[in-house]
Amino acid sequence: MKNQNMSIVFAGVGGQGVILASDLLAEVALIHGIDVKKAEVHGMAQRGGSVISYVKFGDKVLSPIVEKKSADILCSFEPLEAIRYIDFLRDDGYAILNTTKNFPLTSIFGKIPYPEKPAEVVAKFTNKVYEIDALKIALELKVPNVVNVILLGTISQLLPFSDDEWIQAIQKKVKAKFVDINKEAFKRGKEAIKFN
Amino acid sequence: MIKEVLTGNEAIARGAYEAGLAFASAYPGTPSTEILENISKYKEIYAEWSPNEKVAYEVAYGAALAGGRALAAMKHVGVNVAADPLMTSAYTGINAGMILVSADDPSMHSSQNEQDNRRFAFFAKIPCLEPSDSQEAKDFTKLALEISEQFDTPVMLRVTTRVCHSKSIVTLEDRKEATYKEYKRDFVKYCMLPTSARVRRVELEKRLEKLREYSNNTPINRIEMSKTDMGIITSGISYQHSKEAFPEASIPKIGMSNPMPDKLIREFAKKVKKLYVVEELEPYMEEFIKMMGIEVIGKEVIPNIGELTSDIVRNAILGKKVKYEVPEIPARPPILCPGCSHRGFFTVANKLRLIVLGDIGCYTLGAYEPLNAIETCLCMGASVSQAVGFAKAYKGEKKGKVVAAIGDSTFIHSGITPLIDAVYNKANVVICILDNGTTAMTGHQEHPGTGKTLKGEDTVRLDLVKLCESIGVPHVRVANPNNLKETETALKEELAFDGPSVIVFRAPCVVRDRSTWKKPLKVIADKCPACGLCFKIGCPAIIKDKDGKAVIDPILCIGCDICAQVCRMDAIVKSE
Numbered sequence: 001m002k003n004q005n006m007s008i009v010f011a012g013v014g015g016q017g018v019i020l021a022s023d024l025l026a027e028v029a030l031i032h033g034i035d036v037k038k039a040e041v042h043g044m045a046q047r048g049g050s051v052i053s054y055v056k057f058g059d060k061v062l063s064p065i066v067e068k069k070s071a072d073i074l075c076s077f078e079p080l081e082a083i084r085y086i087d088f089l090r091d092d093g094y095a096i097l098n099t100t101k102n103f104p105l106t107s108i109f110g111k112i113p114y115p116e117k118p119a120e121v122v123a124k125f126t127n128k129v130y131e132i133d134a135l136k137i138a139l140e141l142k143v144p145n146v147v148n149v150i151l152l153g154t155i156s157q158l159l160p161f162s163d164d165e166w167i168q169a170i171q172k173k174v175k176a177k178f179v180d181i182n183k184e185a186f187k188r189g190k191e192a193i194k195f196n
Numbered sequence: 197m198i199k200e201v202l203t204g205n206e207a208i209a210r211g212a213y214e215a216g217l218a219f220a221s222a223y224p225g226t227p228s229t230e231i232l233e234n235i236s237k238y239k240e241i242y243a244e245w246s247p248n249e250k251v252a253y254e255v256a257y258g259a260a261l262a263g264g265r266a267l268a269a270m271k272h273v274g275v276n277v278a279a280d281p282l283m284t285s286a287y288t289g290i291n292a293g294m295i296l297v298s299a300d301d302p303s304m305h306s307s308q309n310e311q312d313n314r315r316f317a318f319f320a321k322i323p324c325l326e327p328s329d330s331q332e333a334k335d336f337t338k339l340a341l342e343i344s345e346q347f348d349t350p351v352m353l354r355v356t357t358r359v360c361h362s363k364s365i366v367t368l369e370d371r372k373e374a375t376y377k378e379y380k381r382d383f384v385k386y387c388m389l390p391t392s393a394r395v396r397r398v399e400l401e402k403r404l405e406k407l408r409e410y411s412n413n414t415p416i417n418r419i420e421m422s423k424t425d426m427g428i429i430t431s432g433i434s435y436q437h438s439k440e441a442f443p444e445a446s447i448p449k450i451g452m453s454n455p456m457p458d459k460l461i462r463e464f465a466k467k468v469k470k471l472y473v474v475e476e477l478e479p480y481m482e483e484f485i486k487m488m489g490i491e492v493i494g495k496e497v498i499p500n501i502g503e504l505t506s507d508i509v510r511n512a513i514l515g516k517k518v519k520y521e522v523p524e525i526p527a528r529p530p531i532l533c534p535g536c537s538h539r540g541f542f543t544v545a546n547k548l549r550l551i552v553l554g555d556i557g558c559y560t561l562g563a564y565e566p567l568n569a570i571e572t573c574l575c576m577g578a579s580v581s582q583a584v585g586f587a588k589a590y591k592g593e594k595k596g597k598v599v600a601a602i603g604d605s606t607f608i609h610s611g612i613t614p615l616i617d618a619v620y621n622k623a624n625v626v627i628c629i630l631d632n633g634t635t636a637m638t639g640h641q642e643h644p645g646t647g648k649t650l651k652g653e654d655t656v657r658l659d660l661v662k663l664c665e666s667i668g669v670p671h672v673r674v675a676n677p678n679n680l681k682e683t684e685t686a687l688k689e690e691l692a693f694d695g696p697s698v699i700v701f702r703a704p705c706v707v708r709d710r711s712t713w714k715k716p717l718k719v720i721a722d723k724c725p726a727c728g729l730c731f732k733i734g735c736p737a738i739i740k741d742k743d744g745k746a747v748i749d750p751i752l753c754i755g756c757d758i759c760a761q762v763c764r765m766d767a768i769v770k771s772e
Binding site: 013014023026027029030035036037038039040041042047048049050061062063064065067068069080081083084086087102103104105106107108109110112113114115121144 | 199200201226227229230306329357358361362363364365433436437439440505506507518520521522523524525526527528529530531532533558561565566637639731734736739740751
């Protein structure tokens with residue numbers, strides 16, 4: 001039986017669909033019938049800046065913000081952002097990295113370069129690092145912006161919710177004409193990685 | 197019973213709806229914006245974007261006087277703008293219920309300061325309610341309207357970013373229509389001439405005493421009794437953090453923090469061995485408790501800068517210093533989007549080595565690397581006023597090269613009055629209105645210059661050019677910021693003109709208007725000399741390859757053409 005009390009951190013770059021992903025996860029927890037909270041910041045931060053969203057679910061959730069070293073899963077839409085928020089992941093937590101790189105302007109003008117192999121940096125903090133090229137799958141589906149639902153499909157294997165509950169959440173949060181493609185994206189994400 | 201996962205802002209809107217609200221107004225501002233966006237979906241409630249927060253507060257006050265329940269929402273700094281009517285509305289009281297939602301932003305996620313507006317509620321002598329999650333955000337909105345009518349006073353609902361933008365589960369109820377409260381002429385109550393203000397001043401103090409009694413007895417100020425070793429007095433989101441950090445502590449949860457419940461706190465203090473107060477930002481409750489002569493630990497250990505989390509609270513109280521190592525990586529601050537219409541203006545401003553006095557909006561991001569163009573940012577509209585000050589007092593080497601840059605929505609908010617000042621007092625200024633046809637930074641809200649209302653109805657479109665001309669600005673012109681030559685000519689000519697001038701740099705926000713998108717550009721590698729000129733426009737779609745040459749990301753590029761205009765080798769071309 002999977003844990004019913006979990007903390008998930010989503011990271012990425014403004015405009016990547018991080019917030020819809022955490023919205024869907026909060027929705028599926030509600031459908032499952034447990035307590036849930038999620039938090040992120042809107043406004044200025046979203047203009048191409050770094051984005052972090054927290055989701056906590058369980059019997060009773062108090063603070064909406066995940067504590068440092070306590071997230072069960074860090075799901076990053078962009079590899080560099082996984083490193084930025086690695087201190088939220090607990091030592092044996094899962095790090096899921098979408099491999100599409102997005103180079104911040106500071107990596108062109110600043111002194112610190114974009115790391116050559118971000119996954120290796122993350123691997124210093126946890127031995128459960130998984131990489132997925134979600135954009136490739138999305139492009140195969142001819143819809144680049146379903147990367148977020150593909151990644152949800154991937155991490156769904158680690159979460160205590162049934163496929164039926166996920167489909168209900170997708171039907172509730174996604175516009176009717178996009179429901180089928182999102183269901184397909186979810187399925188493809190789920191098949192993309194097998195966790196040990 | 198329907199349950200939904202709602203943000204605090206959605207929950208406030210729902211609460212307003214359920215409580216039979218008749219009128220709502222706001223000027224957009226993070227983290228408050230979505231309150232009105234959500235209220236506007238209810239057809240039963242009149243809802244408007246006002247030009248600024250002072251107007252938003254006053255129209256809501258007018259509606260409350262007229263007999264309909266009203267709400268005005270704004271970010272914390274918006275309350276500064278609305279402070280004038282706020283302070284005196286506490287004297288007059290209202291008729292039907294009225295709420296001021298103050299959305300504070302501890303940690304300044306999207307703000308220029310992190311002022312604690314509970315101080316404003318105390319200053320104005322009005323009740324202050326502090327919800328700690330979305331269910332309370334809804335419940336307290338309804339309660340605030342009841343308190344408002346029971347005690348004849350505006351009520352502040354004080355929320356913070358982590359309440360506004362966090363989601364949690366809320367139980368929905370039906371709308372209950374509020375009784376229309378007929379307006380009756382009452383000169384002494386509503387017309388604050390000195391003679392009547394002196395009468396109301398006494399009423400204000402009497403009301404405050406009654407409210408303190410209420411605060412001591414209201415169920416939203418409650419004691420969650422557990423072990424007696426430790427007590428934590430807390431309010432708002434800090435309650436959630438404290439309860440998570442110390443599940444066995446006894447907690448007086450303060451839902452109404454002005455007036456503070458003195459009796460409740462005194463009784464509680466006797467029951468616990470060690471007493472803490474955990475609150476974000478100012479030692480607001482702490483000062484009150486200490487003035488009562490009660491021994492309490494607060495800002496001695498709890499940070500007064502930035503927002504709290506459960507781990508910050510735990511480590512602060514236990515005296516633990518914890519630091520987590522994160523590898524050094526490039527920062528990722530927010531940036532102007534690919535194709536942003538502000539980029540052309542900043543590129544030319546840099547070429548001409550101008551001092552650009554900035555304002556509040558997306559264009560403030562022009563202050564960051566590599567543009568480094570904006571030099572100041574104070575508050576809404578201040579760029580225009582600062583330009584007047586510079587025109588009169590600046591004697592430095594860049595004299596004659598100082599301009600103000602202000603967005604269309606910000607200009608309408610509070611740039612018009614200082615422009616009148618510039619004309620009236622004959623200041624030699626160049627005011628650049630960066631008109632992208634929307635309130636972009638807060639998520640593309642309508643404003644008087646867009647010709648649409650919050651409800652999506654067509655309305656009269658404020659003509660910025662005619663407005664500036666009618667003020668008496670002798671030179672008013674429109675230029676396309678995506679055309680660098682046109683932008684340069686406009687700036688040079690107006691800087692040379694002796695007298696106030698306005699240039700409206702007009703091009704739509706590309707995030708909002710996708711019809712402006714063209715095919716992505718590409719770099720002909722053989723022609724690219726790796727000079728780095730195109731990197732300096734700060735476009736996220738332009739990446740540097742191993743040889744220092746430019747590469748354009750076809751997914752991000754929308755073909756705005758600014759990079760091609762700065763390239764001296766014609767190496768950037770349209771892709772087929």
